[in-house]
Amino acid sequence: MEKILSKPQSLKDTVLSYCPGCGHGVIHRLVAECIDELGVREKTIAVAPVGCAVFAYDYFNFDVTEAPHGRPPAVATGIKRTNPDKFVFTYQGDGDIAAIGMAETIHAANRGENISIIFVNNANYGMTGGQMAPTTLIGQVTETTPFGKDAKREGYPIKLCELLSTLEGTTYLERVAIHNPQNIIKAKAAIKKAFQYQIDGKGFSLVEVISNCPVNWRMTPLNSVKWIEETFIKFFPLGLVKDNVEI
Amino acid sequence: MPTIKINSEKCKGCGLCIKACPKQCVAFSKQFNKAGYHWAVLEKEDTCIGCGFCYMACPDICIEVYR
Numbered sequence: 001m002e003k004i005l006s007k008p009q010s011l012k013d014t015v016l017s018y019c020p021g022c023g024h025g026v027i028h029r030l031v032a033e034c035i036d037e038l039g040v041r042e043k044t045i046a047v048a049p050v051g052c053a054v055f056a057y058d059y060f061n062f063d064v065t066e067a068p069h070g071r072p073p074a075v076a077t078g079i080k081r082t083n084p085d086k087f088v089f090t091y092q093g094d095g096d097i098a099a100i101g102m103a104e105t106i107h108a109a110n111r112g113e114n115i116s117i118i119f120v121n122n123a124n125y126g127m128t129g130g131q132m133a134p135t136t137l138i139g140q141v142t143e144t145t146p147f148g149k150d151a152k153r154e155g156y157p158i159k160l161c162e163l164l165s166t167l168e169g170t171t172y173l174e175r176v177a178i179h180n181p182q183n184i185i186k187a188k189a190a191i192k193k194a195f196q197y198q199i200d201g202k203g204f205s206l207v208e209v210i211s212n213c214p215v216n217w218r219m220t221p222l223n224s225v226k227w228i229e230e231t232f233i234k235f236f237p238l239g240l241v242k243d244n245v246e247i
Numbered sequence: 248m249p250t251i252k253i254n255s256e257k258c259k260g261c262g263l264c265i266k267a268c269p270k271q272c273v274a275f276s277k278q279f280n281k282a283g284y285h286w287a288v289l290e291k292e293d294t295c296i297g298c299g300f301c302y303m304a305c306p307d308i309c310i311e312v313y314r
Contacts, residue, residue, distance in 0.1 A: 001248075001250070001313045001314065002313065002314060003311055003312070003313055004297065004299070004312050004313065004314050005299045005302045005310075005311065005312035006302075006311040006312070007308045007311075011308060015256075015257050015307070016306075016307055016308075018306065018307075019259075020259035020260060020261040020284070020306075021259070021261030021262075021263055021306060022306055023306060024306070025305070025306030025307050025308060026303075026304070026305075026306050028308075029308050180267065180304070181267050181300040181303040181304055184303045184304070185303070214261075220262075221261040221262055221263055222262055222263070222266055225263065225266070
């Protein structure tokens, strides 16, 4: 009998600090597996965000640096430009990339920096206790929208992939989800493609991963994956948004 | 025979592996682990096909698959 699936080499053997059922663990594993398969672990530099994934340096078994809130694309730009032979990616949440860090994200994309971004969209600010984020759905109840998000008062959810697709500097944008094994396989393929594009020097790529946040959504882990399927991905349609290499 | 090993101390009892299993052979244990969770166990050992769906769904990467 042979071991066919186990923890990838790019992850440390520590207990993750995430809540039970949180999608971050799955996304960490997918990223680590892709890096193992591409054989770039020794030359990887990741940039961790401020948010739930702030302790990513404790979990990934390669070099990880920390950036001020929202600034990973700017930090990654500096790292990649000074070390073009390194493999550089950022791992960011929705509060980080689409709220405080929107300017850095748009300008890094517009410059067509040769970096990869893993954007974890869980429709709220997870670390601080579930406040409304720019990606919160209309009608969704959060800590700061107790009667549901109202478009007239708080605006509409930002679809970052579609927003960035209008910029000529972006190469690859795709939205995937991790609510069941079939979608997890697709998510891994998208992350691997984004990483491969960076290795080939194709330019800026971003993979938006629709993830669950059971504790702040006030749901059980099982209900949270059901909610992704029934509500979340209805508003954030999955699939390829832009691919300049394979048209 | 295909089988899985679940790290009982890392498991947080979210139940996503139980939902992902196409053969319904994973279940919660009756006991608690040190963190206070009912961890997942392979209940029906002979029905496991080693597909790896539980491994894919596990957010705490505490499942190993053997085939």
